Amino acid sequence: MLDKTFDPKTAEPRIYQRWESSGGFAPIDDPAAEPFCIVIPPPNVTGSLHVGHALNNTLQDVLIRFERMRGKAALWLPGTDHAGIATQMVVERQLAEQGNVGRRELGREAFVEKVWAWKAQSGGTIVRQLRRLGASCDWSHERFTLDEGLSAAVRKVFVTLHKQGLIYRDKRLVNWDPELQTAISDLEVEQREVDGHFWNLAYPLADGPVNGIGEIVVATTRPETMLGDTAVAVHPGDERYKALVGKLVAHPITGRRIPIIADDYADPEKGSGAVKITPAHDFNDFKVGQRHGLALINILDDRARILARPEHWRRDGDGAYEREAAAEVTPLGLGGVDRFQARAAIVAEIERLELLRGIEKTRHVVPHGDRSGVVVEPFLTDQWYVDAKTLAQPAIKAVEQGDTVFIPKNWEKTYFEWLRNIEPWCISRQLWWGHRIPAWYGPDGEIFVEETEEAARQAAGGVALRQDEDVLDTWFSSALWPFSTLGWPGETADLKRFYPTSILVTGFDIIFFWVARMMMMGLHFMDEVPFRRVFINALVRDERGKKMSKSKGNVVDPLEMVEELGADALRFTLTAMSGQGRNIALSQQRVEGYRNFGTKLWNAARFCQLNECRRAEGFDPGAVQLTLNRWIRGEAARTAREATQALEACGFDDAAAAVYRFVRNVFCDWYLELAKPVLNGADEAAKAETRATAAWVLDVALKLLHPICPFITEELWVQLADFGAPREPMLMTARWPQPPDAYIDAEAGAEMDWLIELVSEVRSIRSEMNVPPGARLPMTVSAADETTRQRLARYGELARTLARLSGVEAADAPGKGAAPFVVGGATYALQVSDFVDLAAERVRLGKEIGALASDIDRTAKKLGNPDFVARAPEEVVEENRERLAEAEAAKAKLEAALQRLQTVG
RNA sequence: GGGCGGCUAGCUCAGCUGGUCAGAGCGUCUGGUUUACACCCAGAAGGUCGGGGGUUCGAACCCCUCGCCGCCCACCA
Numbered sequence: 001m002l003d004k005t006f007d008p009k010t011a012e013p014r015i016y017q018r019w020e021s022s023g024g025f026a027p028i029d030d031p032a033a034e035p036f037c038i039v040i041p042p043p044n045v046t047g048s049l050h051v052g053h054a055l056n057n058t059l060q061d062v063l064i065r066f067e068r069m070r071g072k073a074a075l076w077l078p079g080t081d082h083a084g085i086a087t088q089m090v091v092e093r094q095l096a097e098q099g100n101v102g103r104r105e106l107g108r109e110a111f112v113e114k115v116w117a118w119k120a121q122s123g124g125t126i127v128r129q130l131r132r133l134g135a136s137c138d139w140s141h142e143r144f145t146l147d148e149g150l151s152a153a154v155r156k157v158f159v160t161l162h163k164q165g166l167i168y169r170d171k172r173l174v175n176w177d178p179e180l181q182t183a184i185s186d187l188e189v190e191q192r193e194v195d196g197h198f199w200n201l202a203y204p205l206a207d208g209p210v211n212g213i214g215e216i217v218v219a220t221t222r223p224e225t226m227l228g229d230t231a232v233a234v235h236p237g238d239e240r241y242k243a244l245v246g247k248l249v250a251h252p253i254t255g256r257r258i259p260i261i262a263d264d265y266a267d268p269e270k271g272s273g274a275v276k277i278t279p280a281h282d283f284n285d286f287k288v289g290q291r292h293g294l295a296l297i298n299i300l301d302d303r304a305r306i307l308a309r310p311e312h313w314r315r316d317g318d319g320a321y322e323r324e325a326a327a328e329v330t331p332l333g334l335g336g337v338d339r340f341q342a343r344a345a346i347v348a349e350i351e352r353l354e355l356l357r358g359i360e361k362t363r364h365v366v367p368h369g370d371r372s373g374v375v376v377e378p379f380l381t382d383q384w385y386v387d388a389k390t391l392a393q394p395a396i397k398a399v400e401q402g403d404t405v406f407i408p409k410n411w412e413k414t415y416f417e418w419l420r421n422i423e424p425w426c427i428s429r430q431l432w433w434g435h436r437i438p439a440w441y442g443p444d445g446e447i448f449v450e451e452t453e454e455a456a457r458q459a460a461g462g463v464a465l466r467q468d469e470d471v472l473d474t475w476f477s478s479a480l481w482p483f484s485t486l487g488w489p490g491e492t493a494d495l496k497r498f499y500p501t502s503i504l505v506t507g508f509d510i511i512f513f514w515v516a517r518m519m520m521m522g523l524h525f526m527d528e529v530p531f532r533r534v535f536i537n538a539l540v541r542d543e544r545g546k547k548m549s550k551s552k553g554n555v556v557d558p559l560e561m562v563e564e565l566g567a568d569a570l571r572f573t574l575t576a577m578s579g580q581g582r583n584i585a586l587s588q589q590r591v592e593g594y595r596n597f598g599t600k601l602w603n604a605a606r607f608c609q610l611n612e613c614r615r616a617e618g619f620d621p622g623a624v625q626l627t628l629n630r631w632i633r634g635e636a637a638r639t640a641r642e643a644t645q646a647l648e649a650c651g652f653d654d655a656a657a658a659v660y661r662f663v664r665n666v667f668c669d670w671y672l673e674l675a676k677p678v679l680n681g682a683d684e685a686a687k688a689e690t691r692a693t694a695a696w697v698l699d700v701a702l703k704l705l706h707p708i709c710p711f712i713t714e715e716l717w718v719q720l721a722d723f724g725a726p727r728e729p730m731l732m733t734a735r736w737p738q739p740p741d742a743y744i745d746a747e748a749g750a751e752m753d754w755l756i757e758l759v760s761e762v763r764s765i766r767s768e769m770n771v772p773p774g775a776r777l778p779m780t781v782s783a784a785d786e787t788t789r790q791r792l793a794r795y796g797e798l799a800r801t802l803a804r805l806s807g808v809e810a811a812d813a814p815g816k817g818a819a820p821f822v823v824g825g826a827t828y829a830l831q832v833s834d835f836v837d838l839a840a841e842r843v844r845l846g847k848e849i850g851a852l853a854s855d856i857d858r859t860a861k862k863l864g865n866p867d868f869v870a871r872a873p874e875e876v877v878e879e880n881r882e883r884l885a886e887a888e889a890a891k892a893k894l895e896a897a898l899q900r901l902q903t904v905g
Numbered sequence: 906g907g908g909c910g911g912c913u914a915g916c917u918c919a920g921c922u923g924g925u926c927a928g929a930g931c932g933u934c935u936g937g938u939u940u941a942c943a944c945c946c947a948g949a950a951g952g953u954c955g956g957g958g959g960u961u962c963g964a965a966c967c968c969c970u971c972g973c974c975g976c977c978c979a980c981c982a
Binding site: 002004005191194196198200218219220221222225266267270271272273274275276282284362364365366367375378410411413414417418421508509512539565576577586587589590592593594595596597598599600602603604605606607608609610611653654657660661668669672676760763764766767768770772773774801802804862865866867868869870871872873876879880883 | 917945946981
């Protein structure tokens with residue numbers, strides 16, 4: 001016998017153990033089976049499971065379990081990401097907390113060893129948590145972005161792209177994070193709005209006033225960058241400054257003579273119309289500098305402190321840079337001073353020189369590093385770039401053609417927008433944790449890009465080489481994930497079988513970071529999209545629509561919920577709430593509700609067990625006789641169809657709602673209740689059929705629920721293994737139900753609907769009339785049509801039980817002190833005379849009649865409109881006619897009843 | 906500045922290609938020892954579908970407009 005309740009805390013880990021040791025997570029070894037593959041969005045190896053992971057992985061597991069049960073060779077390929085910057089930062093922080101020497105003092109090798117140690121120590125956490133959630137990943141396929149195979153793939157891709165000219169080294173401005181002291185990509189820059197100032201600075205003309213103009217005023221929010229100014233620009237059409245173009249100004253601080261140039265970039269509408277040009281510290285100015293052949297003066301070191309000796313660079317016609325001997329020494333003793341202190345010092349100096357022409361407060365957006373949170377500097381360095389523009393073209397085309405489809409589709413717009421405006425991707429990072437760039441430098445700075453040091457040495461003719469110090473952006477290896485994890489560059493059976501993968505499930509926040517780049521790399525190296533569909537799941541947020549984050553303290557810990565209420569309950573909640581394109585606000589109450597649902601299911605199974613509802617050998621649901629059983633078999637078929645279609649279309653919430661409703665509101669609320677009299681009755685044949693049907697329906701329900709709440713369903717499946725005819729030993733690998741549509745029996749459906757309506761109507765009146773629950777009431781039927789008479793003959797007994805009636809008698813009209821109501825083709829009257837408050841009853845009838853009257857009114861008006869009758873489809877018109885007739889009949893009956901009540905009263 | 910999404914019962918949300926679409930869950934209220942389940946059962950209340958205009962025989966659903974809210978991209982004169 002089943003226990004009273006299911007205890008997820010002890011049962012779930014036990015069940016998971018059984019699944020895992022069964023080998024059932026691996027794809028079935030049947031060459032004929034259709035492959036279905038999902039690669040997991042690899043979480044940070046040292047991370048832990050948050051609600052977003054819980055949602056994302058629940059949905060993947062639902063799909064994998066669904067397809068596995070449908071007989072496909074389902075592979076859910078798990079793994080983790082080394083997460084370069086994030087992990088390195090964690091370990092650095094840890095070193096600091098423990099009072100150890102820092103990364104640089106420790107040295108590269110020792111530091112990387114520390115990171116591996118940290119990975120060994122905490123790397124298992126998230127994987128354990130995924131298991132706790134019930135994720136049916138094939139752990140034998142687990143990969144890590146820094147493992148040997150994936151590292152080989154990274155080297156191969158890098159070298160190949162380099163040889164194809166799609167990866168190159170370039171000196172240009174990058175987003176530089178002075179805290180982490182590394183370049184970061186555009187995507188890792190976060191624009192934050194902050195308070196700031198416009199400082200209006202006067203630059204005196206170097207050779208005296210022109211046309212009476214002695215100075216030119218520029219505005220800046222970053223006065224310290226003026227140390228790197230190499231021009232002042234005005235708009236070519238700006239009459240005010242026309243005469244000044246070509247003249248020189250004297251740099252207020254350094255005295256350097258710099259030209260006034262004409263360039264469209266200067267906006268006459270903004271400020272004074274003149275703008276200082278600092279090519280080495282501003283992306284726009286960089287372009288202006290290129291157009292005008294300006295020198296670039298780098299004034300910052302890699303921690304964004306002012307250089308004592310600025311670096312002067314000049315670009316020749318081939319785009320090569322040449323360092324000019326720096327004549328200048330940074331004035332005012334600013335060498336080595338922090339950028340913000342320098343800013344204050346410069347402003348003070350300008351003020352002292354009486355060249356400050358005003359300060360305005362402003363709010364403006366300033367780029368910050370998304371990891372470090374500090375202000376990012378445009379910084380002139382040598383970095384490796386991917387020619388993303390070229391790789392993007394096939395990626396755009398593939399989605400345009402529908403080779404890969406986004407769900408919901410509108411995310412394609414976001415995808416296109418980014419790819420069509422893509423910039424070169426800076427992939428080198430000045431970090432130590434990651435894939436070291438496979439490039440070596442010869443004594444004269446020649447570059448050799450090869451997969452191994454040995455190959456590079458050979459290419460170099462055997463001279464001593466020095467490997468590039470930098471590592472690759474984490475997302476570089478992530479971009480290869482769909483094929484590198486399947487064994488590429490080896491020509492493995494997995495790769496052949498499972499690439500392209502079936503679907504990617506991820507959040508919209510990494511469409512650029514990850515999805516687009518996987519598309520680019522997948523198409524380039526595999527000549528085929530990496531996945532057929534991309535499902536963008538909702539983002540879990542707090543109640544204010546804010547992203548959950550540790551710093552805000554609004555984080556819900558999914559594992560706490562799992563511990564308290566079970567993984568099934570959390571999974572059901574997330575699945576049911578996963579409506580597309582929406583945010584999910586997780587509430588404890590909601591999860592409790594689904595925990596309760598699990599208990600409900602458990603008890604339904606217990607009921608079946610108590611009533612000897614064993615699976616019958618050779619049972620054919622298509623052959624059942626009883627209306628009740630024909631009805632529930634049809635409802636089960638309909639639900640199976642709904643759930644299947646919903647899951648095929650990633651309608652997770654629809655699937656969850658369909659099976660929930662079926663189990664709770666159909667099977668438990670009505671079928672089992674209606675079955676009770678049969679099960680307790682004397683008709684042995686009916687009893688046997690009902691028992692077999694109930695057992696069959698329960699199994700169907702367990703199967704349909706399994707992808708969403710795998711634990712409790714598996715437990716019931718196993719505990720009922722010996723309860724009747726044998727079936728598959730494990731639910732996880734049992735076959736998904738596909739009851740034929742022929743099981744749907746319209747006649748049985750109509751009769752049960754009628755019975756349900758009749759019982760509900762009686763219950764409603766009893767409640768409204770405050771009839772004591774225990775009281776059995778007589779009911780009369782009048783003006784019953786043939787159908788009703790037949791149905792009453794068949795189900796009167798059932799109705800009596802469920803509605804707690806003492807009897808159902810035919811009568812000419814509702815009797816005195818009776819509460820009338822209309823269902824189908826008859827008027828019923830519940831004898832509530834002992835309890836009824838006549839006034840209340842009049843009110844009730846009045847309300848009913850009123851509702852019918854307004855419905856009649858609306859419908860009649862519609863039908864009275866010649867345009868409606870003429871233009872609306874015939875079936876819609878007919879539907880309205882029927883509706884009107886029914887409402888009018890019902891209203892007439894109730895009015896007659898009310899009339900009688902009046903005279904009695 | 907460009908773009909996207911949202912605004913439907915107290916709360917969180919379903920409502921696909923316009924015609925039973927005004928719904929669900931939770932919460933609230935009322936009443937319940939019907940032998941599967943109080944993690945339960947039965948019943949009820951509650952919304953002029955953000956405002957305005959338009960198209961249509963007919964609009965929560967299409968168009969325009971306004972108003973909030975959120976997000977993404979760009980932007981340090």
